[in-house]
Every structure is written in C-alpha cells, then in structure tokens.
Amino acid sequence: MREINRIICHCTATPEGRVQTVEDIRRMHVKDNHWSHIGYHYLIYLDGTIHQCLDESIPGIHCSGYNKHSIAVCYVGGCARDAKLTEKDTRTPAQKEAFVKILTELHKRYPQATLHGHREFAAKACPSFNVHEYDYIFK
Template sequence: MRTINRIILHCTATPRGRHVTVSDIDRWHKARGSSGIGYHYVIYLDGSIHEGRPLERIGAHCQGYNATSIGIAYVGGLESDGKTPADTRTDAQKTALRNLIGMLQERFPDVTIHGHREFAAKACPCFDVLGL
C-alpha cells in the first residue's frame, strides 16, 4: 500500500440537487485525458458512499499531492445557477463525509484533512473543512 498522509476534499462542481454518478465523473475525467475517475470516493446526494479509484492506485484529483493523498468528492458545490460556489451538501452527505473520514483516520491515523482550495485557485470544496 502507498503512503497516505492527506485526505483532500472536493466537490463535483455541479448544481445543487443534480444527481451525478461515479460513471458520469469517470466519463468526464476520461474526456480530459485521465485514465479514469480521479477521486477515491464519491458521496451521492443521498449520503451513499461510492468507490471511485481503488485506494491502492494514485489518485488524479490534486496536482502535486496525488501520490500521497486520498481524494473524496461530494456531489454538488454550485448553486442552482451552475456558477456560484456554495456548500450544497445535504445532511446525509455531511454525515457520510464525517463517517468516511473517521473510518479513513482509523486506517491512516496520521492523515490531515484539506480542502482542494488549499492547493489550487478554486473554491472547491465550497465549504470550510475545519467546520466538518
């Protein structure tokens, strides 16, 4: 297993309430030249957690940090207009994210939690990760 020292949180940059699947994201990432979905986990609107890229594989979600991080994305991140960044997480997504992070912290006790915006000029994940 590779060394993991960060969990980096993302949003899918899709409008509030729009259902997006792992297959959709996989298709988008392939269209941009990736070998497939870059996130290790995706949290759907209903709070269900879906595996994207296996943890054993290096992610493709945060340039310069992929080799030693886990990428988690929640579906959403934009207001209904499709342009304005917003914390669109449902209560179910918030609970699922906390639970997933807790599980990963048990497995990788030294990980730190970050928002994508700490490493890129983006609003992503559109909420303050310190206030999980």
C-alpha cells in the same frame, strides 16, 4: 502500500440538486479530460451513499502535486443553480453525515494523515465549504 499523508476533500462543482454518478464522473475524467482513470477515491451521492471509485492503492488524479500520497473524497454538488455556478455549500444532511463516516474510517486507516480542502492547494473554491469543521475527527 502507498504512504498516505493527506485526505483531500472535493466537490463535483455541479449545481445544487443535480444527480451525478460515479460513471458520470468517470466519463468526464477519462473521456473529456483524457485521464487514465477517475480522479477520486470516493464519491458521496446526494442521498449520502458513499461509492468507492478508485482503489486506495492507486493514486488519484485530483490535486496536482499531491496525488501520490493522498486520498480524494468528493461530494456531488458545490455550486448554486445560477447561470454562473456560484460557489455554494450544497451538502445535504445525508452528505454531511457521510463525510463524518468516511473521514472517520479514513482516519482510522491513516492516522497520520491531515485533512484538507482542494482549495488549499489550487485557486479554486472546491469543495465549497470549510473542511476544517471535521478537524475534530483527526485529533
């Protein structure tokens, strides 16, 4: 069993409203990035459904230097529909509810883990919202 000390939230950095599936992300990570597997453990679709992408026993490929002891939760979206793909909190109400659900479940399994946004570890806007609005779950 891996020791998990961080839950790291991500966005797919895709325009608001664009549908993406686990298979779309897997194809991008494996085929385009040449990774061995999909980077995230969970992906939250626009409708709020939570899809497991990677078994929690396997380190993700999502946050350089922090993969070994973390779980990655990603939501579809994170950018405006403009030509520059400007950072934007595009979470639907269903995605916001799904975050509460998955983060609550993960906190029960890994009570020592802390919550983070990808941007805390990389020069990125990801996940395009302040994850610390969910800190109450981790208290």
